[in-house]
Amino acid sequence: MSAAGLSQAEAFARIRLLRSPNIGPVSYAQLLARFGNAIGALEALPELGGKGKRSYRAAPVDRIEREVESVRAAGSKYLFHDQPDYPALLGEVAGAPPIVTYRGDASLAAKPCVAMVGARNASAAAVKLARELAGELASAGWVVASGLARGIDGAAHEGALASSVGSTIGVIASGIDIAYPPQHEALQERIAQEGLLIAEQPPGTEPRGSHFPSRNRIIAGLAAGTLVVEAAPKSGSLITARLAGEAGREVMAIPGSPLDARSQGCNHLIREGAVLVQSADDIIELVSGFDGVPRSTFREPVSEFDHAPEDLADAEPADIASLLTSAPIAIDELIRQSGETAASVQLALLELEIRGQLERHAGGKVSLG
The missing domain is CATH 1.10.10.10 (Winged helix-like DNA-binding domain superfamily/Winged helix DNA-binding domain)
Structure with missing residues (x-):
């Protein structure tokens, strides 16, 4: 479980700290900054949490022991925020997950990456386009990240895997050992074998509605730019695009007919400042020179301050x-x-x-x- 520079006791304490009640990515980072390590933070939690009306109890040790065993049984590993393989771009996102589990080649997350998302009930033409674009991006040396959903996500993964030189990152809203959606079980396993599969939730966790925006922030955070191929208004794909914009990344969209509701989300993005793209060359031209200052103006980045001074x-x-x-x-x-x-x-x-x-x-x- 532990890795170079991180003792087994501290790694275990970090997992326990993050799984404790009312602890999220921001409070986790602040506790580490205040107490120096997770072991010290856990010792202080009862006093910090006990100032309210009820006593505070950290996550039970036996529950974390079971989790660690489940991670091993799934053939996966933990990746901590300050380890060398942790994706650098993701680490720049406010509230980035301090611990994830993964299967596959963690070094893929260090390569140039484009996120590709879109409608679950996508049109046949959009699915074909997503598959072709992902294949061309992968052939050009780009890793394609997506969320393993039906429709555009699945097509993006399949297109990237079909390339002889490229690969793909799948980010799931469940535990690393849960296949979702069930019809993508084989695709998810192939990504774990040939690419990189990432989960923020503990093993055994079934996906819930609140997990998907969290998954979307990881997808957007991994990439220099996010491409929306086809999306209806108020869809999860637009949430991913907004998160990419807030993180200061490129936001791109494929234009579509205003008569098709599945194109209205993309057209809205373009109207609001996303860059219109129509080919893999357009995408590569935009993101290959990305220096932290996006050309897209969709959503101004949020005010920045240090969560853990x-x-x-x-x-x-x-x-x-x-x-x-x-x-x-x-x-x-x-x-x-x-x-x-x-x-x-x-x-x-x-x-x-x-x-x-x-x-x-x-x-x-x-x-x-």
Whole structure:
């Protein structure tokens, strides 16, 4: 389970910390910054979480022991946020998963990557186009990332796998040992054998609605750009595109007929600033020179601040409870209005979150939970 530079005890403590109640990617990073390691953070959790109305208990040791055994049994491994194989681009995304499990070739995540997503009930023409584009991108040395859903996702994976030199990354919303959708069981296994399969959820976890936006942020985070081939308005594919835009990545879309509802999402993206592309050459031209400044203007990046500042270990929590309501507010606004340091405000939010009194939202916003 452990890897170079990470002891087995610390690796186990990290998994236990992340699986504990009210701990998410941001609070996990802040706890590591404050206490230096997961072992120290776990020791402090009961006191931090016990300031509320009820006592706090971290994830049971035996539950984590069973999880670790399930990961081994599935032929998968853990990958931690600070290990060399952790995808560099994904690590730049706010709230990136601090621990994932994977099967396959982890080095694929370090190669140039394009995400390709789209409708589950895609048209035959769009499925054919997605398969061809993915094959051409893979042949040109690009890794194609997608979410293993029916329709465009599956076609993207299949097209990339059909290339003699390329490969693909599949990100799933379930545990690493659960095939979803069931009809893609063979495809998922092939990706694990020939490409890279990534899961954020613990083994044995069936996919739920809330898992899919989390999966989408990983897909968008892995890639220099996200291409939407065909999508209806308010679809999950548009969520992936929005997340890519917020992460400062390229957002691309294939235009379609306004008479087909499945094209309206792509046309909307283009109207809002996504780059219109029609061929693999268009995509490669756009993303091959990506230097962190996208040409697409779809969604301005959210305000950036350090979730785990270096001085968090020395900070005292600010008194900001009166500034919070059920309406989401940006953390940088809380810092501005309170007049406190960023570290003190972050520490106060951390304690509220551990006690189950805080909810985090997209774009660096928080509200009372």
